[in-house]
Amino acid sequence: MQRSVFSCLEREKLIKHLSKTTFDVLVIGGGITGAGIALDASLRGLNVALVEQYDFASGTSSRSTKLIHGGLRYLKQLEFSLVHQVGTERRLLFQNAPHIVKAEPMLLPIIKGGSLGKIATSIGLGVYDFLAGVHFSERRKMLSAAETMKQEPMLNPSLVLGGGFYYEYRTDDARLVIEVMKSAVKEGAVCINYAAAVEALHDSNGKINGFKVLDKISNTHVNIRAKKVVNAAGPWLDQVRSMDAPPSGKRLKLSKGVHIVIALDKLPIKQAVYFDSPDGRMIFAIPRDQSCYIGTTDTFHDDGPDKLNTEKVDIEYLLLATNRLFPDAKISADDVLSSWVGVRPLIYQEGKKAGELSRKDEIFVAPGGLISIAGGKLTAYRLMAKKTVDLLMNQEKSWKLRKQIFPSTRNYPLGGGNFEKNQSPEIFSALLTSKQGQPLISEWIVQKWVDRYGTNASELIRMFCELALESSEYNLIKAELYYCVAHEAVCTLSDFLIRRTGMLYFEREAIASIYNALNEELAILLQWNEAKKLASLREFEKEYEECIRFRH
Numbered sequence: 001m002q003r004s005v006f007s008c009l010e011r012e013k014l015i016k017h018l019s020k021t022t023f024d025v026l027v028i029g030g031g032i033t034g035a036g037i038a039l040d041a042s043l044r045g046l047n048v049a050l051v052e053q054y055d056f057a058s059g060t061s062s063r064s065t066k067l068i069h070g071g072l073r074y075l076k077q078l079e080f081s082l083v084h085q086v087g088t089e090r091r092l093l094f095q096n097a098p099h100i101v102k103a104e105p106m107l108l109p110i111i112k113g114g115s116l117g118k119i120a121t122s123i124g125l126g127v128y129d130f131l132a133g134v135h136f137s138e139r140r141k142m143l144s145a146a147e148t149m150k151q152e153p154m155l156n157p158s159l160v161l162g163g164g165f166y167y168e169y170r171t172d173d174a175r176l177v178i179e180v181m182k183s184a185v186k187e188g189a190v191c192i193n194y195a196a197a198v199e200a201l202h203d204s205n206g207k208i209n210g211f212k213v214l215d216k217i218s219n220t221h222v223n224i225r226a227k228k229v230v231n232a233a234g235p236w237l238d239q240v241r242s243m244d245a246p247p248s249g250k251r252l253k254l255s256k257g258v259h260i261v262i263a264l265d266k267l268p269i270k271q272a273v274y275f276d277s278p279d280g281r282m283i284f285a286i287p288r289d290q291s292c293y294i295g296t297t298d299t300f301h302d303d304g305p306d307k308l309n310t311e312k313v314d315i316e317y318l319l320l321a322t323n324r325l326f327p328d329a330k331i332s333a334d335d336v337l338s339s340w341v342g343v344r345p346l347i348y349q350e351g352k353k354a355g356e357l358s359r360k361d362e363i364f365v366a367p368g369g370l371i372s373i374a375g376g377k378l379t380a381y382r383l384m385a386k387k388t389v390d391l392l393m394n395q396e397k398s399w400k401l402r403k404q405i406f407p408s409t410r411n412y413p414l415g416g417g418n419f420e421k422n423q424s425p426e427i428f429s430a431l432l433t434s435k436q437g438q439p440l441i442s443e444w445i446v447q448k449w450v451d452r453y454g455t456n457a458s459e460l461i462r463m464f465c466e467l468a469l470e471s472s473e474y475n476l477i478k479a480e481l482y483y484c485v486a487h488e489a490v491c492t493l494s495d496f497l498i499r500r501t502g503m504l505y506f507e508r509e510a511i512a513s514i515y516n517a518l519n520e521e522l523a524i525l526l527q528w529n530e531a532k533k534l535a536s537l538r539e540f541e542k543e544y545e546e547c548i549r550f551r552h
């Protein structure tokens with residue numbers, strides 16, 4: 001099997017390289033923030049290493065609402081420049097990764113006693129269109145009550161006063177991280193999962209110059225040295241800061257957000273809906289394939305980022321709001337097919353509620369030189385990365401003098417996003433299907449693979465043909481597993497079924513009968529002994545149960 005350096009099978013070599021090299025930059029954390037920094041720094045000619053304690057994207061970056069926001073909510077807080085900024089970022093992301101960033105029509109019903117009136121919504125969405133640079137075809141339309149009901153007949157007619165129709169963009173958050181990480185690796189970064197930073201290393205002047213890292217696969221330690229160290233550990237930020245020195249100044253405050261998944265049959269909405277909950281917060285219901293996901297909650301979480309549970313009150317809160325607006329759906333806790341829970345790494349402000357804390361990012365520089373970046377959104381990851389690497393370049397004057405001509409991340413197609421000019425993922429997919437001659441793989445599957453892996457779907461098809469498999473549902477998934485082991489650093493069954501494909505959340509029932517066999521395949525590919533095979537299976541089974549277990 002041909003493989004890239006971004007494969008668990010290359011680990012030994014990578015670890016050796018990590019222990020022997022002094023890098024320009026070491027990044028701690030393999031979420032979207034860390035991935036973005038690794039890519040930006042690599043593009044500027046810096047020698048970068050990145051370590052992630054679990055799997056890439058296993059923190060907040062796979063547990064979001066999966067929207068590339070245009071920044072509508074910032075309008076309410078009168079943060080006009082922020083709306084403009086995230087609107088621009090959204091446009092760039094769509095340009096650079098059209099396979100994983102898709103326009104999502106969104107209905108905003110205006111309801112009796114809701115937080116938004118007709119005039120305010122119309123002005124708000126209009127200003128938003130202008131500030132966010134929304135394309136003419138996607139500009140807002142205001143709807144009467146009757147038009148709103150026609151658009152979404154399941155809405156509660158006794159509540160609906162009218163509606164606004166506009167566009168958000170949907171993504172697959174974990175895949176976005178993987179594609180950014182793959183791009184960083186392509187540009188020379190060494191990025192490794194299951195490698196936890198455990199102790200900061202300092203030179204004789206007390207300046208940070210690396211981290212002692214635990215390789216969780218071989219259970220050995222390695223010292224990684226670098227001129228600059230960036231802490232992008234998201235909700236674990238303060239923990240990593242304290243490995244360097246007791247953190248002073250601002251601290252993180254974590255806020256928990258839960259999403260639930262139900263069958264689309266249960267709530268057959270025709271587009272995404274952004275609606276009021278009884279407590280005045282706003283909730284999304286978003287269709288995805290045959291499912292619909294609903295979220296999110298926003299409550300303080302004081303138990304640390306490793307202890308996350310969905311509680312019954314979270315489910316009740318989401319169902320109460322959804323059933324009030326869609327009374328005929330009668331959704332109960334038994335209809336929940338899966339769920340996920342994440343924590344927002346927000347910056348603490350005295351006296352503010354979870355929903356009121358700013359989502360802006362901030363950089364803290366410790367006296368010993370550790371640079372920590374916190375807060376922010378998935379949507380604005382590129383700007384956060386740019387800001388961080390600009391700071392590094394300013395600190396290290398000799399890097400500035402290198403005067404490298406580097407491509408900006410503004411126009412850099414992310415992994416799988418290098419479609420030809422004016423070629424949409426749909427056109428690419430149709431071409432791939434027709435190239436097969438006697439098609440082994442249906443048009444529908446090719447489109448699904450292009451939406452997941454972009455232009456790299458052609459490599460997946462090549463691997464499928466090389467494996468000479470019959471075209472069964474199982475074999476198609478098996479080929480994906482082979483691809484993800486060879487090119488996407490899959491080390492466990494959970495990596496594949498949760499972060500690379502999202503199947504645990506959106507196809508939970510369908511994978512019940514195959515996950516054991518997939519684990520066997522993985523054991524052969526990664527040459528596991530019985531203990532490792534069992535550990536991978538048990539870990540996944542725990543996740544499989546947890547996503548429908550709700551605690552009191």
Ligand SMILES: Cc1cc2nc3c(=O)[nH]c(=O)nc-3n(C[C@H](O)[C@H](O)[C@H](O)COP(=O)(O)OP(=O)(O)OC[C@H]3O[C@@H](n4cnc5c(N)ncnc54)[C@H](O)[C@@H]3O)c2cc1C
Pocket residue numbers: 028029030031032033034051052053054055056057058059060061062063064065066067068069195196197198232233234235236237240255256257258296342343344345375376377378379380
């Ligand atoms: C419920 C919810 C909904 C959201 N919805 C949206 C949305 O729709 N759109 C949007 O733009 N934003 C959204 N966000 C915000 C967005 O998800 C986060 O801002 C973003 O994912 C944070 O990424 P990160 O890389 O900073 O953190 P993380 O993704 O948590 O990454 C940090 C990583 O650091 C690793 N790490 C920690 N300690 C160590 C160590 N010692 N050694 C090595 N690695 C370590 C962790 O394991 C983790 O993987 C949402 C957030 C939540 C919680």
